[in-house]
Amino acid sequence: MTGNTPVSAQQEGVSTPVTIGELLQSAASVIDRVDARWLLQSVLNVNAAFLITHAELLLSMEQIVYFQQLLARRVTGEPVAYLTGERGFYDLVFEVTPAVLIPRPETELLVEMALSKIPLDRRCNILDLGTGSGVVAITIAKHRPDAYVTAVDLSPLALAVARRNARRYSMENVVFIEADWFSCFVREKFDVIVANPPYIVEGDPHLEADGLRFEPSVALVAQNNGLDCICRIIAQTPDYLEQSGWLMLEHGYDQADTCRRLLDKTGFFHIFTKSDLAGIDRVTGGQYGLVPA
Ligand SMILES: C[S@@+](CC[C@H](N)C(=O)[O-])C[C@H]1O[C@@H](n2cnc3c(N)ncnc32)[C@H](O)[C@@H]1O
Missing domain, CATH: 3.40.50.150 (Vaccinia Virus protein VP39)
Structure with missing residues (x-):
């Protein structure tokens, strides 16, 4: 993965391993860095600390492809909360869908x-x-x-x-x-x-x-x-x-x-x-x- 090119699993191919850190860096060239973290947290079902402490972890192709799909929708302006299906409010986390x-x-x-x-x-x-x-x-x-x-x-x-x-x-x-x-x-x-x-x-x-x-x-x-x-x-x-x-x-x-x-x-x-x-x-x-x- 190089420079400012958004991540592409097809481009990378299964043979090119991608780490959490690389994926986030690449995504940050097309969407807000914080949004990219939210999306990846949702894909991996982990918290923010996990992303930081596991920056070198290699991702599976399924994870990369799923992330890319969310990234593409985010690029069109779709809100992060609809993509992850959740939003924090006060001291709780709530499910959200496009119906609300x-x-x-x-x-x-x-x-x-x-x-x-x-x-x-x-x-x-x-x-x-x-x-x-x-x-x-x-x-x-x-x-x-x-x-x-x-x-x-x-x-x-x-x-x-x-x-x-x-x-x-x-x-x-x-x-x-x-x-x-x-x-x-x-x-x-x-x-x-x-x-x-x-x-x-x-x-x-x-x-x-x-x-x-x-x-x-x-x-x-x-x-x-x-x-x-x-x-x-x-x-x-x-x-x-x-x-x-x-x-x-x-x-x-x-x-x-x-x-x-x-x-x-x-x-x-x-x-x-x-x-x-x-x-x-x-x-x-x-x-x-x-x-x-
Ligand atoms: C601004 S949203 C507020 C949602 C939620 N209370 C919040 O603060 O996140 C307004 C809500 O009012 C509902 N609504 C609109 N017209 C209504 C009506 N005539 N009677 C009851 N609810 C209505 C909408 O479906 C929507 O869920």
């Missing part, structure tokens, strides 16, 4: 805010709207074993992934329901409602860039300038919140003011907005019902 949004680090803020409002000393009912792979619901359920988490999504394919993720962690305090936001509930009330709804404006050029074009548009795009789902959720939430319960929403970088206005108009109090690690307004929420004395 790839969990984002900024959504961990939504989980943190929810955890901060869920008391440890009593059983609470939590609702996660638009659960996708189930990361928010499962992480909350894991950190609050006394809470009972209900998670809703419109997509049966996404719910299948979420249910597998819940089984992976033997979760017994989370249930998944196929529904259009609150449509499956009659009289249920929740202490905390969280949502990371679709909020990208239809036709936003970012949708064609990077990995976004591989992700389900039902998870990304919302009508009404990206605000349709947010508006519907805020408008319907009062019917499903316990007295002084909390609603928290993840939103786009320029949607915090609108969310705050909508919450205020709907009768929420203690309205807050939190920025993510990039300093971007990301989660807005408030409490509903009687203002505590």
Whole structure:
């Protein structure tokens, strides 16, 4: 293997042994070095330390060919998480498929805010709207074993992934329901409602860039300038919140003011907005019902 030429098993032939180090070096000429490591870890089913400590290990032709297939798909822009089938979120690793949004680090803020409002000393009912792979619901359920988490999504394919993720962690305090936001509930009330709804404006050029074009548009795009789902959720939430319960929403970088206005108009109090690690307004929420004395 020489210079900047991407690895080719056919080129190399079975007679030319390739080591982990050589394969990674070659791949790094066409994709990001970290992505190359993730792909090889997935092919070999090893961790990052193994790649470093076994750089001289010779790979089999099957391993090289499989890696090349993933590399070729990565070169077209397909996200690493869809290629490896996994993504870390908060302190767990979740299965992801192209049926679900790839969990984002900024959504961990939504989980943190929810955890901060869920008391440890009593059983609470939590609702996660638009659960996708189930990361928010499962992480909350894991950190609050006394809470009972209900998670809703419109997509049966996404719910299948979420249910597998819940089984992976033997979760017994989370249930998944196929529904259009609150449509499956009659009289249920929740202490905390969280949502990371679709909020990208239809036709936003970012949708064609990077990995976004591989992700389900039902998870990304919302009508009404990206605000349709947010508006519907805020408008319907009062019917499903316990007295002084909390609603928290993840939103786009320029949607915090609108969310705050909508919450205020709907009768929420203690309205807050939190920025993510990039300093971007990301989660807005408030409490509903009687203002505590
Ligand atoms: C931005 S993704 C969030 C996924 C996951 N909660 C996360 O944070 O990674 C939005 C999710 O909302 C779901 N969704 C879109 N419209 C919906 C609706 N009307 N009712 C319920 N879920 C909906 C999508 O299928 C998608 O899984």
